[in-house]
Each structure stands twice: as structure tokens, then as C-alpha cells.
Amino acid sequence: MKxxxxxxxxxxxxxxxxxxxGNGGNxxxxxxxxxxxxKLVGFYDVEKDSLKEVxxxxxxxxxxxxxxxxxxxxxxxxxNELRGEYIADYNNYSFQIIDFGGTKVGxxxxxxxxxxxxxxxxxxxxxxxxxxxxxxxxxxxxxxLFKLME
Numbered sequence: 001m002k003x004x005x006x007x008x009x010x011x012x013x014x015x016x017x018x019x020x021x022g023n024g025g026n027x028x029x030x031x032x033x034x035x036x037x038x039k040l041v042g043f044y045d046v047e048k049d050s051l052k053e054v055x056x057x058x059x060x061x062x063x064x065x066x067x068x069x070x071x072x073x074x075x076x077x078x079x080n081e082l083r084g085e086y087i088a089d090y091n092n093y094s095f096q097i098i099d100f101g102g103t104k105v106g107x108x109x110x111x112x113x114x115x116x117x118x119x120x121x122x123x124x125x126x127x128x129x130x131x132x133x134x135x136x137x138x139x140x141x142x143x144x145l146f147k148l149m150e
Contacts, residue, residue: 033088034067035068036066037064037066037149038064038066038147038148038149039148040063040114043113043145044142044143044145045141045142046140046141046142046143054109054110055110056109059078061076062076062077063075063076063077063078063110070088072084073086075115077107077112078106078108078109078110078111079106079108079111080103080105080107080115081102082101082102084098084100085100092125093125093126093127095135095136097118097121098121100118104119114144120137122138124139127143130148132145132147134146
């Protein structure tokens with residue numbers, strides 16, 4: 001009987017090791033935003049199930065988001081560098097902007113569309129899976145879709 005109990009225990013340990021947390025294998029206690037830099041792919045409309053890709057696509061610095069520390073982030077829109085403070089709750093996937101500032105001078109293409117949810121402090125939740133980040137806003141009807149920059 002002890003032999004079967006030991007085998008069952010070993011099987012159980014391996015089965016538990018293979019389980020994920022429902023977040024694409026990313027444990028919220030280990031996946032962090034700190035020190036990461038992201039490039040905007042586009043603007044996703046949840047109700048229409050459609051993605052509007054960001055324009056222009058070939059601007060290397062444009063439409064980036066960097067989490068400098070556990071509370072400070074910066075974005076670069078079409079021409080402006082903006083900074084803010086945030087709180088991310090990794091257990092509940094909530095995201096809140098505390099403070100945000102900079103200039104709105106000379107935005108072109110999708111610059112205003114990108115910066116507007118930051119200015120409005122409109123984010124509620126986020127999704128972080130592998131190399132993809134989603135910041136939900138507008139009552140969770142829309143999100144900004146980012147890919148990790150390496």
C-alpha cells in the first residue's frame with residue numbers, strides 16, 4: 001500500500017507542476033511590468049471584435065510604453081514624451097493611473113488617440129500574457145494592445 005501511495009504522490013506532484021493559473025501560464029505573482037518596454041500594435045474595440053492598427057507603424061520611438069519602476073511609467077506618443085504614476089494590482093489585474101502629465105503639442109496620426117486614455121486616467125484592468133499586454137479602458141469596451149520590445 002505504501003508503494004501505491006508514493007506513486008500516487010509523485011503523480012500528483014507532477015500534475016500540479018503542469019497546471020497553469022489560467023493566465024496563459026503567467027503567474028500574476030511573478031509576471032511584473034517593472035523594467036519592461038512595450039510597442040503599441042493598435043486599438044482594439046471589444047464590442048466590434050476589431051483591431052485598428054496604429055499609424056504610422058514604422059516609427060521606432062512612437063507609441064511606446066515603458067514601466068520604469070513599480071510606480072512610474074512613460075509613454076512616447078507621435079511626438080511627445082509623457083510620464084505618469086500608476087498602481088498595478090497583479091492579483092486582481094487592476095490598473096490605475098494616479099498622475100499623468102506632459103505636453104500635447106504637435107500630435108499627428110494616432111498620437112492623440114493613443115495618449116487620450118492616459119490623459120483621462122481611464123484604465124481599469126490589464127492582461128499580461130507572455131509578450132502581449134492589454135490595457136482596458138472606456139468601461140472595458142476598448143483596449144490598447146502592446147507587444148513586448150526586446
